[in-house]
Amino acid sequence: MEIITYSLRAGAQNSDQYYADAAAFTDEFLTQCEELAGPLLGDFQRANPSLSREERMLELLSLGTLWHIYSDDATELGTLPAAVLARLAAWRQECKALKPTIDWARGILATLFLEPEDDPMAGWFTVEYLDKLLDWLAATGEFRQEVAHLRPWRDFFAALPPAETADHLITAVALAIWFEDRSLEALGGYTEGVDRFLSEEYPCHRWREDVIFTGRKRVEYHLNMVGAEIMNRAFRADFVARPRKVVLVPACMRALPEADCKAEPSGMGLSCGACEPRCRVHQLTKLGEKYGFGVRILPHESDFSGSGGTATSDIAIVGVACVTNLVAGGWKAQALGLPAQCVLLDYAGCRNHWDDEGIPTEINIGQLKRVLALPTA
Ligand code: SF4
Structure with a gap:
């Protein structure tokens, strides 16, 4: 690759x-x-x-x-x-x-x-x-x-x-x-x-x-x-204390281009419309249904301005992001009162900045499970 x-x-x-x-x-x-x-x-x-x-x-x-x-x-x-x-x-x-x-x-x-x-x-x-x-x-x-x-x-x-x-x-x-x-x-x-x-x-x-x-x-x-690691440690206790977890993923994880993706606006971002079984976002959404966490797509980091009308006092988030967005994203979540953990995209590939065609991006699912304290086997 x-x-x-x-x-x-x-x-x-x-x-x-x-x-x-x-x-x-x-x-x-x-x-x-x-x-x-x-x-x-x-x-x-x-x-x-x-x-x-x-x-x-x-x-x-x-x-x-x-x-x-x-x-x-x-x-x-x-x-x-x-x-x-x-x-x-x-x-x-x-x-x-x-x-x-x-x-x-x-x-x-x-x-x-x-x-x-x-x-x-x-x-x-x-x-x-x-x-x-x-x-x-x-x-x-x-x-x-x-x-x-x-x-x-x-x-x-x-x-x-x-x-x-x-x-x-x-x-x-x-x-x-x-x-x-x-x-x-x-x-x-x-x-x-x-x-x-x-x-x-x-x-x-x-x-x-x-x-x-x-x-x-x-x-x-x-x-x-290093900033992501420091923030994950600093925010961990507050993150664990919140009962509801939402994983926010970037649009570049979708298998299909924006025009073909069937995701719909829903609270903090977009909810997957389950149109493509091979899509990583769809698979994460299924995992969330099994283990009780939500998954939302953020079309752009600047779209992350909070709950989208959802009460946030019981919500903690896992931010999935490209390396260059990690520190700013963590500080932004902190400013919004959302205890956050982050999981990095394994590589960059979005059409907006890095590749004319766009390469669907991925994360380490084992790391996501460790962050969410789920069974990793
Ligand atoms: S499976 Fe979900 S996130 Fe993936 S392209 Fe279809 S609607 Fe969009």
Whole structure:
């Protein structure tokens, strides 16, 4: 099978080894983060006690990684294009009817003003430059959750003497550099297609709305993999405590194209119409009928805005997603009050971003059963 960007199977029959590797490397990252940034995390947590230490470690890693990759692009973005692009990103969320027009405009403007370049890090380690980075991230429309989670760090740094802020930002970037090198050794076998995609196919995404989304670097895939593991641990107890479980799957798991799929709107997303027995979504739906969980199709991640009218106080969700959507999806579910666990797509294949024809995607059913505490035999 052609690997477009990543494959959790890496030549094996299934992705079991991936899940073991991701868990082991997450343990290593948490230990390293404690060693590098323990005092900073302690100070920040005393001022912001709402999330666990491990979740704060993920935020700090996100800050360092995004600074390392995008600070050069952020320093070049003017105030006016930043404001226009951020406004377009907000309208895209608010007005679905205008989405095609907005996407056309965003494709052009994002390529002109935001397209990432591989220049060295730029700017000084100051709150002013952190603001520039947050403005750039907001302008892309792809990092809404990241911006929301990094703002408290920005406010925390703004209250410190500048030299202390610089020390902390340097610590975040040092953590990111360690992570980039070490994650390549630990998880790089699963992301070997990313660099090929970026050099050979990514140029075709210029002038398209997904010019930022599809341009993610390999380290961002690894960040999402570790982030998913951290979130699964952090949200586990709340997830288990909720009696109703709903598995949200992306449209790219369907066997048939959208025009032929018989799924119908139903609460949180679409319910399978059972038109094709070989369809993975249909098979998951049958499994759900047997074990008592629901399955809904989300046509697009941005369609996930909560319950769709269903009361959610007793619902927990399993989000099935492409690697690059994991951290943002987990934070979004948390913001909506939905305890979540995630199961990764074994590989990417949707028509929207990765393949002209679309390759039906799959998940590790054993992992889904482990997440739902079902018999795996
Ligand atoms: S089986 Fe269900 S999800 Fe699959 S194509 Fe048919 S209606 Fe759509």
